Structures are given as C-alpha cells and as structure tokens.
Amino acid sequence: MSVAGVFVGQLRREFKLLLQSREELANPLIFLFLALTLFALGGGGSPEMLRDFAPAIIWVLVLLANLLALEGLFRRDYDDGSLEMLVLMAEPLFLPVLAKILAHWIYSGLAMTVLAPLAALILFLPAEVLPTLLLTLLVGTPALSLIGAIGAALTVSLRRGGVLLALLVLPLYVPVLIFGAGAVVEAMAGIENMAQIYWLLVITMVALTIAPFLVSAALKISLEQ
Amino acid sequence: MMTTHLLTLSGLACQREGRDLFDDLDYQVAPGDYVELTGPNGSGKSTLLRSIAGLFADYSGAIEAAPLLYVGHRPAVSPLLSPLDNCQWFLDLVGSDADPLPALARVGLAGFEEILCQQLSAGQQRRVALARLILAQRPLWLLDEPLTALDDSGQRLVCQLIEQHVETGGAVVCATHQSLGLSATRALVLGERQSSTAGVVA
Amino acid sequence: MPLKTLWHRMGSPRWMYQMSGSWVWVLGVMATVLLIVGSLWGLAFAPADYQQGNSFRIIYIHVPTAIVSQSTYMLLGAAGLVLLVWRMKVADMVLATAVPFGMSMTALALFTGAVWGKPTWGTWWVWDARTTSMLVLLFLYFGLYALRQAIPRQETAGRACAVLALVGVINIPIIKYSVDWWLTLHQPATFKLTEAPAMPPEMWLPLAVNVLGIYCLLGAVLLAALRLEILRRERDTQWVRELVAAR
Numbered sequence: 001m002s003v004a005g006v007f008v009g010q011l012r013r014e015f016k017l018l019l020q021s022r023e024e025l026a027n028p029l030i031f032l033f034l035a036l037t038l039f040a041l042g043g044g045g046s047p048e049m050l051r052d053f054a055p056a057i058i059w060v061l062v063l064l065a066n067l068l069a070l071e072g073l074f075r076r077d078y079d080d081g082s083l084e085m086l087v088l089m090a091e092p093l094f095l096p097v098l099a100k101i102l103a104h105w106i107y108s109g110l111a112m113t114v115l116a117p118l119a120a121l122i123l124f125l126p127a128e129v130l131p132t133l134l135l136t137l138l139v140g141t142p143a144l145s146l147i148g149a150i151g152a153a154l155t156v157s158l159r160r161g162g163v164l165l166a167l168l169v170l171p172l173y174v175p176v177l178i179f180g181a182g183a184v185v186e187a188m189a190g191i192e193n194m195a196q197i198y199w200l201l202v203i204t205m206v207a208l209t210i211a212p213f214l215v216s217a218a219l220k221i222s223l224e225q
Numbered sequence: 226m227m228t229t230h231l232l233t234l235s236g237l238a239c240q241r242e243g244r245d246l247f248d249d250l251d252y253q254v255a256p257g258d259y260v261e262l263t264g265p266n267g268s269g270k271s272t273l274l275r276s277i278a279g280l281f282a283d284y285s286g287a288i289e290a291a292p293l294l295y296v297g298h299r300p301a302v303s304p305l306l307s308p309l310d311n312c313q314w315f316l317d318l319v320g321s322d323a324d325p326l327p328a329l330a331r332v333g334l335a336g337f338e339e340i341l342c343q344q345l346s347a348g349q350q351r352r353v354a355l356a357r358l359i360l361a362q363r364p365l366w367l368l369d370e371p372l373t374a375l376d377d378s379g380q381r382l383v384c385q386l387i388e389q390h391v392e393t394g395g396a397v398v399c400a401t402h403q404s405l406g407l408s409a410t411r412a413l414v415l416g417e418r419q420s421s422t423a424g425v426v427a
Numbered sequence: 428m429p430l431k432t433l434w435h436r437m438g439s440p441r442w443m444y445q446m447s448g449s450w451v452w453v454l455g456v457m458a459t460v461l462l463i464v465g466s467l468w469g470l471a472f473a474p475a476d477y478q479q480g481n482s483f484r485i486i487y488i489h490v491p492t493a494i495v496s497q498s499t500y501m502l503l504g505a506a507g508l509v510l511l512v513w514r515m516k517v518a519d520m521v522l523a524t525a526v527p528f529g530m531s532m533t534a535l536a537l538f539t540g541a542v543w544g545k546p547t548w549g550t551w552w553v554w555d556a557r558t559t560s561m562l563v564l565l566f567l568y569f570g571l572y573a574l575r576q577a578i579p580r581q582e583t584a585g586r587a588c589a590v591l592a593l594v595g596v597i598n599i600p601i602i603k604y605s606v607d608w609w610l611t612l613h614q615p616a617t618f619k620l621t622e623a624p625a626m627p628p629e630m631w632l633p634l635a636v637n638v639l640g641i642y643c644l645l646g647a648v649l650l651a652a653l654r655l656e657i658l659r660r661e662r663d664t665q666w667v668r669e670l671v672a673a674r
C-alpha cells in the first residue's frame with residue numbers, strides 16, 4: 001500500500017508543479033511547431049518535398065523537443081534540495097523516479113502525439129499514414145523519456161549541462177528515430193511495417209525495465225560531491 | 226539492557242583533493258545526545274553529515290546509523306508548492322499518513338499552509354523543513370546549519386525542537402558556526418589534529 | 428593463484444602497478460613487431476585485389492582499427508559494471524584511459540574508410556550500415572569523453588561514465604540492428620566493405636597479424652596509462668614515495 005503511495009504521491013506532486021509552471025510547459029511544443037514552420041519555409045513550401053521528408057522532420061523534431069523538456073526533469077528538484085530528500089527517503093527509489101519520467105512523458109511525448117496530426121497537416125503528410133505516425137509516436141516516445149532521464153540524471157549537478165545532455169542522449173535515440181520514421185516511410189510506400197512498430201515496443205520495454213534503476217544510480221552519483 | 230547507540234562511527238577516514246578531512250574518527254552517539262559539530266570552513270562538517278546520511282560514500286571505515294532525517298543547506302522545499310503540499314509529498318515518500326497541519330502550526334506557519342512557498346520568506350521556507358523534523362519520526366536528526374535565515378523566534382524554535390527530541394530519546398548531530406547554547410551539549414570538533422581534538426566535552 | 432585472491436589483488440593499485448611493469452614491455456614489443464610485420468606484408472607483399480587494385484590495401488589499417496574500437500567499447504561496459512558493483516579503482520582507471528584510445532581508433536577507422544571509399548565507390552562518404560554504426564559509436568565515445576571532462580570530482584566522473592558506458596553497451600546491438608535494417612530499406616546492399624571469406628590466405632593472414640598487433644597495442648596503451656594513473660592517484664601513499672625515492 002505504501003509502495004503505491006510513494007508512486008502516486010510523487011505523481012501528484014509532479015502534476016502540481018506542472019500546473020504551477022504552465023507557461024514553461026508549452027515551450028517544447030511551441031518549439032516543435034516553430035521548427036516545423038522553419039522547415040517548411042526553408043524548403044520553399046514545396047508540398048512534394050515536404051511530404052517526402054515529413055516522417056524524418058517530425059521524428060527529429062520530436063527528439064529535439066523531448067530533449068528540451070528533459071533539462072528540467074531533475075534540475076528544479078536538485079536546486080531546491082528536494083532531490084536529496086527524494087534519494088534519501090524514497091524506498092524504493094525507482095518508484096518516484098518512474099513517476100517523474102511518466103509525468104515527463106505525458107507533457108512531452110504524449111502531448112506531441114496528440115498534436116502530431118497538426119504537424120502532419122502542415123507537412124502535407126498523406127492522411128492515410130496518420131494512424132501509423134500516431135502509433136509510432138505513442139509507442140516510441142516513452143523510450144525517449146526513459147533513456148533521456150538517464151542523461152538528465154547524469155548531468156543534473158552540472159551548471160551548463162544542456163549541450164552535454166544532447167551529446168549524451170541523441171546517439172542513444174538513433175534506433176527509436178530509425179524505426180519510428182522508417183515505419184511511417186514504409187506506410188507511405190504501402191509496405192507492411194508492423195516489424196518496426198514491434199521493435200519500438202521492444203526498445204520501450206527494455207528501457208522501462210532498465211532505465212529506472214540506472215536513473216536511480218545516476219542520481220546518487222550526481223549528488224555525491 | 227545494553228545501551229544501543231543511534232550512531233557509531235568507527236575508523237572513519239575521508240580524503241578530498243588529497244587532503245585528510247578526518248582520519249580514524251571513532252565516535253558514538255547515544256539516545257539523548259545532542260552533538261554540536263564545529264570546525265573551520267572546509268573542515269569537513271558537511272561531508273561528515275552527508276556521509277552519515279548516505280549521500281557521500283567515498284570514505285573508509287564504517288558508519289552504523291539508526292533511521293535518520295538529514296536537513297542540508299538547501300531545505301528541500303519546493304518554491305512552487307505550498308507548505309502543505311511540500312509536507313504531504315514528504316509524508317507520501319516515507320509512507321506515513323500523519324496529519325501535517327499540527328506540525329505546520331507548531332513551526333509557526335498556521336495560516337500559511339496553502340500559500341505557495343515562493344511567496345514566503347526564506348526563514349518561513351526553513352520552517353517548512355522544520356515541520357518535517359516533527360513529521361518524520363526518525364530517532365536521529367542530522368542538521369547542517371539549521372539556524373540559517375531564521376529570525377530570533379525561529380532560532381528559539383530550533384532549540385526547542387532539539388531539546389524536545391533529545392528528551393524523548395532521540396539524538397541530534399548539528400553542524401553549526403554559532404553554538405545553540407543548549408545545556409546538554411557534546412562537542413565534536415573537526416579540523417586541526419583530529420585524534421587529539423575530536424572528543425567529548427561534557 | 429586462486430581466482431578469488433587474484434580478484435581481490437586486482438583491486439589493489441600497488442599490486443597492479445608491480446605486476447604490470449613487465450607486461451607493458453611484452454605487449455609493447457609484441458604490438459610493434461606484429462604491426463610492422465603485418466603492415467609491411469600487407470602493403471608490399473600481399474597480392475593486389477583483382478578488382479580494386481592496390482587501393483584495397485588500406486584494409487590492413489581500416490579493419491583492425493574498426494574491430495578494436497568496438498572491442499574497446501565492450502571493455503568500457505565491462506569496466507563500468509565492475510566499477511559500479513565492486514567500486515574497484517582499477518576499473519575507473521581503465522574507463523579513463525580506454526575512452527581516448529577507443530575514440531581515436533574509431534576516428535581512424537572512419538577516416539581510412541573514407542579514403543578507401545573515394546577510389547572504390549567514387550565518394551568519400553556513403554551511408555553504409557557499418558560506416559553509420561561507426562559514426563554513432565564515435566558519438567558515443569564523444570559523450571563519454573565530454574562527460575568526464577565536465578564533472579570536476581574524479582570519483583563522481585568515473586562512476587557517471589560507468590553508467591553511460593553501460594547504457595551504450597546495451598544500446599549498441601540495437602543501434603547496429605536498426606542501422607542494418609535502415610540500410611536495406613534505403614539502399615541495395617551492394618556496398619559490402621569486406622568480403623573476408625573470399626580472400627586467399629596470403630591476403631587475410633597479414634590482416635590477422637595486424638588485428639592481433641592492434642589488440643596488443645590496446646593492452647600496452649591501457650597498461651602504460653594505467654601505471655601513470657596509479658602513480659598520480661596514489662602519489663601520497665607510502666609505497667609511491669619509496670618508489671620515487673629509490674629512483
């Protein structure tokens with residue numbers, strides 16, 4: 001009972017914090033659409049070109065927007081000392097960690113999935129591949145939050161951790177990008193693509209199994225100073 | 226019955242940047258002890274407390290400690306939450322279903338329970354951390370400069386809380402620059418030559 | 428010596444220093460001899476490829492560096508696990524010294540690949556599966572290197588790198604698989620870098636010698652750097668002072 005309480009209590013706290021910083025919350029999403037617009041402008045607005053590149057553009061920007069949101073995952077708690085309290089008091093630590101990652105996914109990955117039809121519209125992605133795009137985002141973005149949390153935990157004590165975080169995390173995102181964008185590309189070509197979706201699922205499940213423990217270890221390491 | 230110590234340090238040694246912070250430190254803290262940890266800046270007071278708390282593991286020797294609560298430099302109070310929410314989160318974390326309101330009233334935050342901490346003063350935020358001392362129900366308290374940012378009444382509050390805790394069989398280790406002036410104080414001095422100065426002053 | 432004793436002794440920097448003294452020399456000499464023999468044999472005496480002519484000879488540098496850069500990352504993962512679980516100082520030193528070595532080998536493999544690609548494929552860069560995997564590997568090395576540089580406290584930096592190396596090791600097979608899959612989607616698999624089984628022995632034997640040589644180099648570089656690192660970290664201990672005084 002108390003084990004579930006730790007998880008629920010942490011989740012409740014995260015949502016209260018998110019509500020208090022509503023304006024920051026939208027920033028990664030605004031970034032996503034701003035960058036999409038820039039792509040369209042840079043490409044001269046040509047529908048054919050944008051449509052061909054739409055899966056890559058959307059997935060790359062989702063990675064980057066996710067990364068932007070990652071910076072704050074542990075930073076605020078580190079600054080006010082709550083992270084120390086969490087690491088010392090939580091038993092087991094991976095439960096509140098998982099709650100924090102879940103909250104991060106809801107306002108980054110899930111929010112982007114919900115807004116993806118809009119992005120698809122801007123880039124002239126054919127309507128019939130939209131379900132595939134949404135499915136890959138839904139299955140793939142949890143892996144981004146989970147893997148990214150490891151990088152965020154490793155860099156939380158560093159003042160200027162932003163670029164370093166990107167350097168650590170983006171190479172680890174490569175498989176998610178390949179399978180995510182690849183599945184949409186295949187859907188556009190009318191090829192069977194369930195294999196990629198299953199692969200995304202596998203990556204997410206592996207990340208879900210391992211990441212909470214590695215994040216816990218990384219947080220303890222970052223606090224040791 | 227044998228007296229069980231709440232904290233036992235045996236042969237504790239720690240180096241930082243090639244310098245001995247403490248070396249071969251043996252110390253026991255029994256129920257009812259109030260230990261004032263003093264020493265110049267950089268003598269390792271915080272490191273010792275963090276080691277005992279479990280935040281720092283790069284030492285040799287052994288530490289045995291009863292369940293404890295550590296209150297560090299940063300009070301672990303989120304400015305974007307109210308005192309009540311901050312305490313409720315803490316209670317969820319330790320798996321307690323105690324009522325946070327009496328504790329908040331005890332530290333002088335009655336009427337401020339639902340206000341965001343960022344609108345409170347630094348001293349009032351510290352008081353939220355003090356409320357957690359009451360709520361935690363841990364026999365051993367580790368306090369790192371607990372008087373920081375507190376006004377006179379706040380400092381008296383810290384003294385009262387410590388005295389009450391010690392009288393009810395708890396123990397407190399407190400790193401501080403200014404002595405709290407409590408009657409039953411043991412002193413642990415870091416820095417200088419450890420083996421000769423680290424001792425008990427009645 | 429019983430295995431358990433050996434395990435415990437490996438945690439002692441002093442023992443490692445004393446034991447590694449002669450091994451550095453053995454491995455260093457072996458690496459030099461093997462690399463000279465292998466390279467001379469491969470560059471001057473092995474027969475030219477009937478399709479690629481003499482340009483294929485860069486294989487004698489390209490393949491060993493590519494192989495050793497991947498093994499080095501596996502070594503990092505193993506060292507990371509040992510450091511996190513048993514907190515062995517030696518593992519941290521392996522982590523610290525193997526990263527720059529692996530990083531330069533990966534860069535060298537990519538560079539030789541590009542040089543080889545120009546006469547063979549007519550282009551410096553191809554998004555070939557192996558090339559792409561190597562590029563991602565290089566980024567993983569960059570990350571490890573940058574993380575260690577960014578964290579001021581040595582012990583913290585070592586353990587943080589250990590976590591990152593573990594994540595990388597888990598990720599590498601998935602990266603390799605995904606890149607392979609991606610390649611078959613976008614390009615026909617006509618560009619295969621090495622068709623090793625088709626090679627006659629007088630072509631692959633020098634290659635094997637060079638691969639062996641570069642592993643000896645890895646061992647020698649690791650041990651030599653390890654010994655320096657041991658001295659630096661243990662400079663305040665009695666045995667290092669005695670050692671220095673004896674010189």
